[in-house]
Amino acid sequence: MTNATDLPAPGFSCGLDATLRVIAGKWKPLIIYFLVQGPNRYGALKRAVRGVSDKMLIQQLKELEADGIITRHDYQEVPPRVDYTLTPLGRSLAIALAPLCEWGSANMAAVTHLLEERARWQATPPAHATAGG
Amino acid sequence: MTNATDLPAPGFSCGLDATLRVIAGKWKPLIIYFLVQGPNRYGALKRAVRGVSDKMLIQQLKELEADGIITRHDYQEVPPRVDYTLTPLGRSLAIALAPLCEWGSANMAAVTHLLEERARWQATPPAHATAGG
DNA sequence: CGGCATCCGAAGGGATACTG
DNA sequence: CAGTATCCCTTCGGATGCCG
Numbered sequence: 001m002t003n004a005t006d007l008p009a010p011g012f013s014c015g016l017d018a019t020l021r022v023i024a025g026k027w028k029p030l031i032i033y034f035l036v037q038g039p040n041r042y043g044a045l046k047r048a049v050r051g052v053s054d055k056m057l058i059q060q061l062k063e064l065e066a067d068g069i070i071t072r073h074d075y076q077e078v079p080p081r082v083d084y085t086l087t088p089l090g091r092s093l094a095i096a097l098a099p100l101c102e103w104g105s106a107n108m109a110a111v112t113h114l115l116e117e118r119a120r121w122q123a124t125p126p127a128h129a130t131a132g133g
Numbered sequence: 134m135t136n137a138t139d140l141p142a143p144g145f146s147c148g149l150d151a152t153l154r155v156i157a158g159k160w161k162p163l164i165i166y167f168l169v170q171g172p173n174r175y176g177a178l179k180r181a182v183r184g185v186s187d188k189m190l191i192q193q194l195k196e197l198e199a200d201g202i203i204t205r206h207d208y209q210e211v212p213p214r215v216d217y218t219l220t221p222l223g224r225s226l227a228i229a230l231a232p233l234c235e236w237g238s239a240n241m242a243a244v245t246h247l248l249e250e251r252a253r254w255q256a257t258p259p260a261h262a263t264a265g266g
Numbered sequence: 267c268g269g270c271a272t273c274c275g276a277a278g279g280g281a282t283a284c285t286g
Numbered sequence: 287c288a289g290t291a292t293c294c295c296t297t298c299g300g301a302t303g304c305c306g
Contacts, residue, residue, distance in 0.1 A: 015237020016166050016230065018244040023233075024159075026299075033149050042268055053300055058269060067247045080268045080306080089240065096236040097149065099229040100156075104148020107222065111151045114200045159279075175288055186280055191289060213286080213288045 022067055022093070027052050027060050029097055032069060032086065036094040039073075039085040069093060155200055155226070160185050160193050162230055165202060165219070169227040172206075172218040202226060 023029050027049055034040065034048045046057055061084060064070045069090035075081040086094060104111065156162050160182055167173065167181045179190055194217060197203045202223035208214040219227060237244065 014166070014234045015239065015241055016162055016234040017237065018241045019233045019237035020159075020162060021248055022244055026153075026157075029149055029153060033147070046268095054269065055271090055301090056299060059299090068243070074268095078267085078306085082268060089243065092240075093236055096232040099232050100152045101147040101149040103226055103229040104150065104152035106148065107225075108148055108151045110201070110222065111155055115154055179288095187289070188281090188291090189279060192279090207288090211286085211287085215288060 019093075019096070022069065023097075025060050025063065027056060028064060029100075031057075031060060031064065032090060032094050033097050033101060035070060035084060035086045036091065039083045041081065041083045045084065064090070152226075152229075155202065156230075158193050158196065160189060161197060162233075164190075164193060164197065165223060165227050166230050166234060168203060168217060168219045169224065172216045174214065174216045178217065197223070 023032070030049050031045060034045065040048070042057075042061075045061075046052065046054075049057065052060075061070065061072070065072055065084075068087055070084050070086055073083050073085065075083075156165070163182050164178060167178065173181070175190075175194075178194070179185065179187070182190065185193075194203070194205070198205055198217075201220055203217050204220055206216050206218065208216075
């Protein structure tokens with residue numbers, strides 16, 4: 001980040017905005033990051049992300065492919081065999097994701113705790129939660 | 134990141150998952166990143182993010198506050214004056230966001246182009262786009 | 267195994283109007 | 287200026303079922 005006192009921006013809050021368009025989607029960052037390990041088959045991806053449905057996985061995979069982040073290789077054999085690989089662009093994005101990963105690891109305890117707090121906060125009577133502070 | 138050939142993972146794709154919970158939301162990363170410049174008023178945030186509605190901005194701000202990423206200070210004066218500041222935790226998250234920002238800047242041209250491509254792809258007849266591939 | 271289509275509920279998020 | 291509330295449409299995303 002530049003001087004942090006001069007990073008205003010015309011329409012973008014810097015490239016962050018651009019990046020967000022690409023990684024938008026509940027599973028994309030996870031998919032991308034998982035793929036840094038190397039090419040992986042559909043099934044492996046599905047097992048790795050754990051929780052994602054076929055629909056979502058396929059959808060995100062397609063968008064990622066359309067965005068030039070990954071490439072799909074169909075071996076055209078039976079039983080079906082397909083694998084997904086990060087493109088150079090995708091790889092660079094993955095490494096940019098690393099700090100976020102590290103942050104999460106470093107603060108996982110806090111995050112876990114916070115998430116619980118938030119859940120409680122959200123369960124608060126939507127009436128006029130201004131009180132309680 | 135480590136060797137990129139040895140960063141598998143148990144149930145989490147590393148802390149990335151945890152981080153994603155915190156920055157989930159169309160505007161959060163932008164808000165966080167904008168705040169690294171220092172404390173900012175509601176209006177400044179609104180102008181900076183540009184495109185966000187009051188509803189969304191307030192909502193995300195509240196969640197960020199609940200998550201311990203930012204703090205809100207109400208000067209209790211009139212006309213109203215409130216400002217938001219990154220907590221140490223928030224600051225650390227912001228710096229983890231920097232690489233993403235840089236990636237976006239570095240690849241903005243490509244991303245912009247890709248986005249157009251995707252828009253075109255999405256406009257494709259949803260019938261059975263299996264063809265043409 | 268890998269993938270697609272459909273249905274459906276939940277959440278996201280914009281527009282507008284109102285308050286102090 | 288800062289924030290709240292409501293309406294309402296869109297997107298996200300999960301469950302299920304079917305196909306090559």
